[in-house]
Amino acid sequence: GWAMEDVVDEEIKVIKGTVGLEDHVICALSGGVDSTVAATLVHKAIGDRLHCVFVDNGLLRYKERERVMDTFERDLHLPVTCVDATEQFLSKLKGVEDPEMKRKIIGKEFICIFDDFAQDLEKKLGRKPSYLVQGTLYPDVIESCPPPGSGRTHSHTIKSHHNVGGLPKDMKLKLIEPLKLLFKDEVRQMGRILNVPEAFLKRHPFPGPGLAVRVLGDVTQENALDILRQVDEIFIQSIKDAGLYDIIWQAFAVFLPIRSVGVQGDQRTHSHVVSLRAVTSQDGMTADWYPFEHKFLNDVSRKICNSVRGVNRVVLDITSKPPSTIEWE
Numbered sequence: 001g002w003a004m005e006d007v008v009d010e011e012i013k014v015i016k017g018t019v020g021l022e023d024h025v026i027c028a029l030s031g032g033v034d035s036t037v038a039a040t041l042v043h044k045a046i047g048d049r050l051h052c053v054f055v056d057n058g059l060l061r062y063k064e065r066e067r068v069m070d071t072f073e074r075d076l077h078l079p080v081t082c083v084d085a086t087e088q089f090l091s092k093l094k095g096v097e098d099p100e101m102k103r104k105i106i107g108k109e110f111i112c113i114f115d116d117f118a119q120d121l122e123k124k125l126g127r128k129p130s131y132l133v134q135g136t137l138y139p140d141v142i143e144s145c146p147p148p149g150s151g152r153t154h155s156h157t158i159k160s161h162h163n164v165g166g167l168p169k170d171m172k173l174k175l176i177e178p179l180k181l182l183f184k185d186e187v188r189q190m191g192r193i194l195n196v197p198e199a200f201l202k203r204h205p206f207p208g209p210g211l212a213v214r215v216l217g218d219v220t221q222e223n224a225l226d227i228l229r230q231v232d233e234i235f236i237q238s239i240k241d242a243g244l245y246d247i248i249w250q251a252f253a254v255f256l257p258i259r260s261v262g263v264q265g266d267q268r269t270h271s272h273v274v275s276l277r278a279v280t281s282q283d284g285m286t287a288d289w290y291p292f293e294h295k296f297l298n299d300v301s302r303k304i305c306n307s308v309r310g311v312n313r314v315v316l317d318i319t320s321k322p323p324s325t326i327e328w329e
């Protein structure tokens, strides 16, 4: 609505005033809605003194890098450096099975890459960038600093959440958090005004540690990541085709670190098992598993086993949150 247009104009003015005419600003894009809208807003305010980086950590979904880079460059004209750090991440994760350990390694690696990016930029510009853009939302602000007596627990005590926001503390960058008074639906509204494509604004949330928390155990086992990408893409495409994408909060596949016996053609197989998960939710704090139609499930399961080599069994996760979390790790 027009009120949000005023918010956008006001924010742009504030950012211009804060950054001034000479300082440079950096931003880590995750491919999610929040960092994208925040960066687009800052770009409107200061143009190419904004420098964004997108890190391919090798844990992204099928064609994700191409898809988001396309949106950044073609639709939003954002100045983005894409860093392919697949080898760097996967070599550090090799053999690691503990979920918390995986998250810590990914967070640390991300900081190293971001540090390198900032240093390279400093060499190129002959001056240090002064500001860092973060897509922090109002609920994040409340969550990391719960009002006294609210009874809200810090969700970080349950899992160490990694966002691209977790950045080096010794970097001495001042923060720009243009979304920190907004709720998610307001960020989407702002995105619309800034011409972020509608399909992008409606994308399901995706965790910072990516597919690492959806391959149970060692992410480098067999060709787990490759299998998971194919299965996930079939599942998501089927959900879109059935017109269910927008009513589901999040849907994805999980690679299980076991094999089961099957029969395909006249061959006995001993192959991988994947689980499908889809939930509805308001805010991710609680969630209900989504009751797909029998035919939908049957078609998806067939399609997966017929087209993804190495998978002979598909199971469905029918647990809500609580007692489960949305992700499996």
Ligand code: XMP
Binding pocket: 103, 159, 160, 161, 162, 163, 205, 206, 207, 208, 209, 250, 284, 285, 321, 324, 325, 326, 327, 328
């Ligand atoms: P859980 O699994 O805790 O997830 O029920 C709640 C929501 O948070 C997302 N999630 C994460 N997002 N970094 C993120 O940026 C993380 O480490 C992370 N872990 C979970 C999850 O996908 C769901 O939307």
